[in-house]
Amino acid sequence: DIQMTQSPSFLSASLGDRVTLTCRASQGISNYLNWYQQKPGKAPQLLIYAASTLESGVPSRFSGGGYGTQFTLTISSLQAEDFATYFCQEGYNPVSRTFGQGTTVEIK
Amino acid sequence: VQLVASGGGLVNPGGSLRLSCVGSGFSFSDYYMTWIRQAPGKGLECVCYISDSGSAIIYADSVKGRFTVSRDNVKKTLFLEMNSLRAEDTAVYYCASYTDSRGRSFDPWGQGTLVTVSS
Numbered sequence: 001d002i003q004m005t006q007s008p009s010f011l012s013a014s015l016g017d018r019v020t021l022t023c024r025a026s027q028g029i030s031n032y033l034n035w036y037q038q039k040p041g042k043a044p045q046l047l048i049y050a051a052s053t054l055e056s057g058v059p060s061r062f063s064g065g066g067y068g069t070q071f072t073l074t075i076s077s078l079q080a081e082d083f084a085t086y087f088c089q090e091g092y093n094p095v096s097r098t099f100g101q102g103t104t105v106e107i108k
Numbered sequence: 109v110q111l112v113a114s115g116g117g118l119v120n121p122g123g124s125l126r127l128s129c130v131g132s133g134f135s136f137s138d139y140y141m142t143w144i145r146q147a148p149g150k151g152l153e154c155v156c157y158i159s160d161s162g163s164a165i166i167y168a169d170s171v172k173g174r175f176t177v178s179r180d181n182v183k184k185t186l187f188l189e190m191n192s193l194r195a196e197d198t199a200v201y202y203c204a205s206y207t208d209s210r211g212r213s214f215d216p217w218g219q220g221t222l223v224t225v226s227s
Contacts (some may be wrong), residue, residue, distance in 0.1 A: 034213035043202050043217040044152065050211035087152060091212025095166055099152040101124075 002026050002093050006100035008088075012108040013078055021103045022072040023088035028068045030074055030079035035073045038102075039084045047086075050072065075105075083107055109133040109216050112202050114193050122224070123193050129186040129203030129218050137161075137181035142214065143188050145199035145223075155201070156188070171197075193225045198215030 003026035013019050023033065031051040036044035046055045048064040051071060060077040075082055088100040115127040126142070143155040157166045157179045161176055176189040186203050198223050205216040 031186070032211050033172075034211045034216075043220050045217070046213050046215040049213040049215075051167075053211070089152075089213070096168075097154050097157075097212070097214075099154075101151045 001096045002029065002090050002098050004088055004090055004098050004100040006088055006103050008069060009053060011105050014089060014108045015078055015080065017078045019075050019078060019105065021086055023066075023073070023100050025069045025071075025090055025092075029090045031067055033066065033071045033081075034089045034091060035088045036089065037082075038087065040108070042062075043104060055094035058067065062104045071080040111196040111216055112206065113201065113218035116201065116223045118224045118226065119202050120227050121194060121225055123224060124189070124191045124214075127190070127201055127203075127221060129188075129225045131184045131186070132206070132207070134216075136184040136205075138153055138207075141177075141179060141185060141186045142204050142206065143186075144202045144204055144214065144217075145197075146202070146220075147196075150199075151152040153199075157192065158186070168202035169179075177217040190223070193223075195225050197223060199223060 005024045007022045032047045033051045036049040037047050038044040047058050052064045064072045065072050085102045087102045110132050113129045116214045119125050145155050146152050155168050158177045162179050174192045180185045200220040202220045203218040206214045
């Protein structure tokens with residue numbers, strides 16, 4: 001199975017900060033990488049698919065990049081509603097579709 | 109576009125439970141479907157997948173032989189029959205749809221239903 005590793009696990013930041021989350025795949029996955037945001041008690045919501053395409057309705061302060069094994073999710077200016085947990089997920093393996101362990105963005 | 113999951117609850121170890129997930133606002137029969145679970149304070153695990161027609165099914169090793177997924181495209185409903193439940197099956201269970209496009213991402217998701225396995 002493909003392993004997905006996110007870093008950092010926790011990130012403490014202030015309103016207005018620019019933050020970058022990283023996701024690494026154990027093998028090349030082309031651009032089959034998706035990002036989700038999850039708030040406490042809620043289901044995850046799709047933010048970015050195919051590494052860099054913003055889902056409809058997602059603010060433009062979110063952006064994604066990368067290819068192969070290294071991927072990033074950047075929030076250009078943190079807003080109050082962005083404090084949440086972010087998961088990456090590979091869509092390359094038709095059997096497993098593994099998620100990363102998540103990065104929790106907390107208020108400093 | 110909406111998925112609504114139901115059927116969770118408290119069950120004894122070794123017991124059974126049947127989850128349902130009803131879709132609306134999209135062409136349910138055109139989408140692969142999946143059940144994804146999240147243990148308390150933990151990450152996300154894909155439990156199983158079922159193709160649009162129901163002819164192809166994949167299970168995670170952790171549930172193989174105990175869980176059965178099925179779907180009724182006329183009623184736009186996805187099911188998960190869970191038998192021989194264990195404490196480690198305790199989780200919120202989400203249903204989600206996906207296609208081969210859009211990075212093979214999961215969208216939309218149901219709101220989740222909590223399964224607690226405990227005596």
